[in-house]
Amino acid sequence: MAHALGLDIGSGYSKAVICENGVLHSFAVLPSGGDYKGAARRVTDMALQGANLSFNDIVRTVATGYGSSMVDFADHFATDIACHAAGIHHLFPLVRTVIDVGAQFSKAIRVDEAGRATYFLLNEKCAGGSGKFLQIVARILHITIDDIGPLSLTATKPVEFTTACAVFAESEAVSRIAEGALPADILAGVHKAMASKIVNLVTRVGLMPDCAVTGGGAKDAGLVKAIEAELASPVTVADEPQITAALGAALIGAEQAATGKR
Amino acid sequence: MAEDKKPRSLATQAAAKIAKFVRGNMSATLKAKEEGKKVAYAYINDGQDEIMRAMDIVPAWGESFAGVCAAKRDAEKYLQKAEADNFSRSLCTYATCTIGFDMWREELNGQTPPDAPWGGMARPDMIIGSAQQLCDPRFKWPQATQHYLQDVPVFVGNMYYPPWDPKRDHHEQEAIYVKYAKAELLELVRFCEKHTGKKMDWDRLAGLVDLTEKTWNLFIDTYELRKAIPTPMDTGDAMNTMVPITFNLATQDAYDYYKGLYDELIQKNEKKQGVIENEKYRLLWGAGLPSWFALGDFQYFNDKGAVFPAEVTYRNAEKLERLDLPATNDPLERIAWRWVRFWTHWYDKARKRPGSSPKVERIIEYIEDYKCDGVVFHSAFSCRSWHAGIIHQAEVLRKIYGDIPILIMEGDIVDISSYNEVDTHNRIDAFIETVDAYKAKRS
Amino acid sequence: MERYYAGIDIGSTMTKAVIVGESIIASVIGPTGPEHRKLANKVMEKALGEAGLKFEDVTYVVSTGYGRVNVPFADRQITEITCHAKGIHSLLPTVKTIVDIGGQDSKGIKIDSGKVTSFVMNDKCAAGTGRFLEVIADTLGVPLEKLGEISLSAECPAVISNTCTVFAEHEVINKLSTGEKIPNLIAGVHDAVATRVYALVKKLNVEADIAVTGGGAKNVGLIKALEGKFGCPVLVPPEPLITGALGAALVGKERYEHALQSGQTLTRSGQGLQEARLFS
Amino acid sequence: MTQSGNGNGLALAEKYYSQYGSRARELKAAGKKIIGYLSALGPVEIMTAAGAVPLRLKGNVSEAITKGDAYMETIVCPFVRNVFDAAIKGKYDFLDGMVLPHQCDSIDRTDDVWSDTLNLPYWHFLNVPHVTDEPSIEFMKDILRLFIRTLEEFTGKKISDEAIAQAVTAHNENRRIMRELYALRKTDPPLVSGAEMMKILVAAMSLPVDESRALVRGVTDEIKHRKLPSSGGKGPRIMLIGDQIDDVAIIEAIEGTGAKLVMDDLSIGSKMYWNDVEATPDPVQGIAERYLRKLKLPTTFVGTGNTYQETLEARFGHMKRYIEEFKVDGAILFVYKFCDPYGFEVPAIKSFIESAGTPVLYLEDEYSTSTLARLKTRIEAFLEMIA
């Protein structure tokens, strides 16, 4: 049995996926916590354990993501753009537009029928509109990341969030609270501001259905809803959207192993 | 600065000679005093080169100075100097870098600040700006400089070209623009005469106009040799070889330089000697000035098998026959026509393709002529002139030409503070993958 | 009877309260939470406790800082610029230039006999502020108070080229994982902050003596980096965090006494501490 | 015609301010052609003479830019971006056309973004030069004539010299009356607050010239009858300098502290109203001279002085006169980020005004209330400083 390992070492989280003959076998997710090298090893071990395998069973390892260059045991490195495209194509072959919301960057990617990226755009130079923005606000509100989505869905009147800066978002959140705004409404406001930034990227790459949201941000139901509202069209979300790029990396590895590419 | 710039290996010998050219231009300003010549702060692409050269005025180019500071990653101290006097970081960093240098030199009573790159530029005797269509800093920068060099006379002329309007024939407007440009050039001649105490030698001017036109033709002939597959020279080199056409126009040196480059490229083409051994992807540099502190990024493209056989940036000339200039014996009128037509000669073509624009039309022509598989734009935050409107160009290009891969990189020309090499390289990797997908689909 | 004046400085990160009579009789520092009003009360109560006073004993209360408008029991709001000037002047009378590095912004203030003559504030990103340092301390898992000390053992400061705090954080992480030493990284971050702050303050015609105030002044590494930029030693008051609150109390004192002398009384907000608590 | 002179002028100004463009929308429904324009360089006389209603476009400082960034780089000045965002969200969906004067790179370089995205029936880029010498005046006349021609083609009606001359008279009268209103700010305390004045200025730029004149006339009559409070002239008197500041938010931040905004050098304010068009035999001549030479915008290069001091005087001398006439204690120079024309002037303006003994606060910011909290501290500290 040919097993391929895909690793997505993101600035926020490290993700590992093991595929067996092109099918997802096991996966693991872990905060990167600054130590990309260590996180890569740990998340690999977790995924191996989950699959009851040892590293020797892996025929090929492909790494991607911000910290991928730290993965000294990878056979190949691929960009996260290509991995997102490959991963989403495997899950939803009809998807032509991918929105990836990661910890540091948000991306819009156009994918062709073969699962290749044809055009992409990122938010650059500014962390506004990225997952970091949300993390910071969540910290101020004293809630965990997992609670963001559900809580924001209970919002009744989203607070208009005008700051785009992830760092000043903090003080804006603080003053909104001081004005008596509810956490749910604040989160919904942040979602709205983020969604409009993200949708600007999508407008620029050109929205083509189907559209999927991936990355850790896709786990946030409130954000996904805001993106749908801003796009005025529904989006697809995988069960485990955060591992899409790792899955794509594993699939690329499997393909390379099959075609004997070095 | 602690971080050294990565040396880029140049593909052509001619490009390697450019450092000498730039250094020569700077030291000419310092030597001018001994030779009894006047030095003028000048700004590129203003159509004023022949007049300055005919009056023996030595141009001192702020853009060149700032570019050198940036390439040496040593601009920050000048930027900070300007910032300290309330020049915003969002203003053109060529301007703020140079103004910072000027402020410093004034503080030292006219002495060149220590460690100025390549000896720095001389304090000018005059400032010759042009409030032309190109950008606001072209006339605000001279004005702002005068705040520190209060005794230095400033001239600002105005050179416009008819705005692009798909619904309107620009030909009927050209005459107005030529008349105006000519009048403004005459104002410049008067200014130069006043401040040099010399009379314009009109025959000499006419000779220099001829020389410039010869150089324009040769420049384009040379650059068109890059159509060869593999291409013998790419944009990484062109960011060097643009120096003579940009800063040394109307000099024999510039002409001779391109003669040398022409011969070199012919030879390379005969031997099928490309920039890189295995040329996989051909890209067009669609717009934008480069990040001078990160020219190594061109090398990174090369390492990935990508070359740039053409670029829009610094292609500041055109074959004269293509401009179809009306005959005239007046050198100023000739310059004016050349200036106007350089911009408008794309208009007719653009009008033929619904939804197109001259800028995009030019990009499409280069894509086709140079067989490019993708387009890279660079958007520098401190210069609106070249960099505002890129999103629109990319959108129009995709709309009328199809899904060609496009990369828009964000950065600056001089200000390194928002540059991140790792991210930039990741971006380039992903882009190359899209180019690969595009090529696979087309074959 | 001695009069007491209170100053309360609601910063973006820290809330500071100072009570003065003839001299400083209490000073308290606490974190600023999302609910300014409640915390303002707590810090104030603590300060009153330390001074052994009741709220009614205090003659006049001035609030300052980022959250100054959210203090219902304050009689007047004055910006932290004016308060820092006043505070530093009482502590270090020779100072002509103040560099304040707070949690959310940095400022430069020129003063002449305790009066502000010009000032600048950072307006860009979080770069060049205390928040940047907090973020980095967090990332490196180093206590904030230890940053300065650790950085002093740096051999060669790392170059941090990103201005954006968020990206700079990742740059630091990246450098860390390529084996850069922590002291070098911290020193690099101090250098980056000092560079931004220096560029900002340089807009003023900087004159010695220079004092550094705010939370950033508690960081010896940053102070060293700043001294390098300014090319001269800088002064740091014994408790740099309370300068603004102290200034606020002193401004209150000055205004109140000035009014008394000219036969007027200043109107008070009328909101006691109790009411304020009910309010929040 | 709007009713005025019956004591509801201020209320009307308030209404046109808060529902910006509502009158133009009504006029459109009544069959008028509405031409939007950006910046003080829009030659309103010619649009009026064409029988159209010129509407100066503004954005909304309390609305975040949500759509515009998909089309326009963030290195474009925030004012232009915000107006563009408002336009593509449909705020100005009643426009028949637009004229974009060549004011600055932010406008020049986005001309095709605007025209392609909005796709209005009439579009014109008015290529105003940056230089003021003789050839430039000739050129300005040429491009004004071209503008006239395109308007004629669009409306199908000839624009006669008489019509232009009439429009010139009407706009001059409008300016004169506005100056009368400004004069009421000279008292201590001023009869009209800065916030009220801003609303009137904004309302005025959204109306056809006759209605604007009637409105300002009415407001002036109302305000003239106000009683000067016996006390209260304590706060410092402030002048605001900048380009397109068209919202009360920043003024309320100033006046909320007890200071008074008594004068401005804004492109929707005194810059517009302090210089008339001379009635020349060829009316286009007077218009060209006014827009190129008399209008003191940083987008024109002025190099007339023999010495630098003279040049400064030519560029900014009027501000010194305002400071004297309106007894200004401090000036706030408010410049938008990414604005080259104003940005490059900051050191010169600042030192020019300060050399006359008036302190200047320089602020660089967005066209947005989101950053106002941070600005407020600076404004308040400045006012505390000069108090």
Ligand SMILES: Nc1ncnc2c1ncn2[C@@H]1O[C@H](COP(=O)(O)OP(=O)(O)O)[C@@H](O)[C@H]1O
């Ligand atoms: N359950 C969740 N709900 C909301 N947001 C989440 C959740 N899990 C992760 N995120 C967001 O996803 C981001 C991380 O996404 P990821 O795709 O792993 O980024 P990267 O690859 O850059 O590390 C975090 O910044 C966080 O904001």
Ligand SMILES: Nc1ncnc2c1ncn2[C@@H]1O[C@H](COP(=O)(O)OP(=O)(O)O)[C@@H](O)[C@H]1O
């Ligand atoms: N003991 C300490 N050592 C180093 N830095 C400190 C210390 N205490 C506080 N700080 C810094 O001071 C900042 C808060 O400073 P402060 O002047 O109170 O700001 P603000 O008024 O905005 O709350 C924090 O961001 C932190 O960086």
Ligand code: SF4
């Ligand atoms: S605005 Fe905030 S998120 Fe954006 S670059 Fe600045 S610090 Fe970073």
Ligand code: SF4
């Ligand atoms: S074109 Fe751009 S880089 Fe060149 S001077 Fe103008 S603003 Fe500066």
Ligand code: SF4
């Ligand atoms: S603020 Fe500056 S950049 Fe913006 S429109 Fe006005 S002049 Fe142009």
